[in-house]
Amino acid sequence: MEGPRKRIGPIVRILRRTYPGSRTALEFRSPLQILVATILSAQCTDDRVNSLTPALFRKYGTAADFAAADRTELETEIRPAGFFRNKAKSIVGAAGRIVSVYGGAVPGTMEELLTLPGVARKTANIVLAAGFGRAEGIAVDVHVARLAGRLGLSREKVPEKIERDLLRIVPRGDWLDFNFMLVNHGRAVCRARKPLCAACPLGALCPSAGQLCMARAKVGAGRKSSK
Numbered sequence: 001m002e003g004p005r006k007r008i009g010p011i012v013r014i015l016r017r018t019y020p021g022s023r024t025a026l027e028f029r030s031p032l033q034i035l036v037a038t039i040l041s042a043q044c045t046d047d048r049v050n051s052l053t054p055a056l057f058r059k060y061g062t063a064a065d066f067a068a069a070d071r072t073e074l075e076t077e078i079r080p081a082g083f084f085r086n087k088a089k090s091i092v093g094a095a096g097r098i099v100s101v102y103g104g105a106v107p108g109t110m111e112e113l114l115t116l117p118g119v120a121r122k123t124a125n126i127v128l129a130a131g132f133g134r135a136e137g138i139a140v141d142v143h144v145a146r147l148a149g150r151l152g153l154s155r156e157k158v159p160e161k162i163e164r165d166l167l168r169i170v171p172r173g174d175w176l177d178f179n180f181m182l183v184n185h186g187r188a189v190c191r192a193r194k195p196l197c198a199a200c201p202l203g204a205l206c207p208s209a210g211q212l213c214m215a216r217a218k219v220g221a222g223r224k225s226s227k
């Protein structure tokens with residue numbers, strides 16, 4: 001099979017055709033809301049975050065509102081998203097800096113976003129892409145990390161290193177949508193436990209096509225024979 005540089009063009013074309021208009025499943029109406037929703041989405045499903053944020057955004061309409069939030073009250077409100085103490089700390093801390101340094105508006109560059117407490121590259125990339133329509137990198141979440149490995153686009157395990165590999169081969173014009181398309185593909189077809197390789201439109205371009213199913217079949221056969 002050809003190397004990732006030769007395969008990435010056709011992979012992106014197929015992803016665009018299969019998942020047109022890919023965007024984040026998180027619901028938001030402003031850069032502040034996507035920032036808060038993305039912080040909440042760590043280790044939590046987008047559906048669960050979306051079930052919490054309407055009430056949250058009604059109560060806290062501005063960065064100043066979040067910055068002035070009673071921490072215990074906010075923790076209770078976001079508790080279903082998990083890791084609620086850390087997430088409340090990040091939200092209040094980020095909002096505080098947005099108010100004190102950026103006049104209440106979420107900053108629109110990677111450099112500035114990374115100065116906000118609790119905001120690392122993945123969150124910053126999603127805020128830039130979804131909230132500002134800007135791509136300064138590619139957000140590497142669990143789906144992107146898994147698919148980058150299976151598709152042979154990166155051998156790295158650490159998100160920052162996977163992103164570095166992807167930025168070398170994915171054309172800059174595709175950075176904006178790349179995360180959202182891979183997330184959609186990871187949820188619909190290339191699932192963590194049972195990838196649907198037989199139905200995958202990327203099958204001919206994927207070095208892992210069928211191997212994961214075969215590996216499982218062998219494990220299954222091994223279990224049967226050992227009984």
Ligand code: SF4
Binds near residue numbers: 189198206207212
């Ligand atoms: S062929 Fe299989 S492993 Fe490769 S991207 Fe498709 S579902 Fe994932």
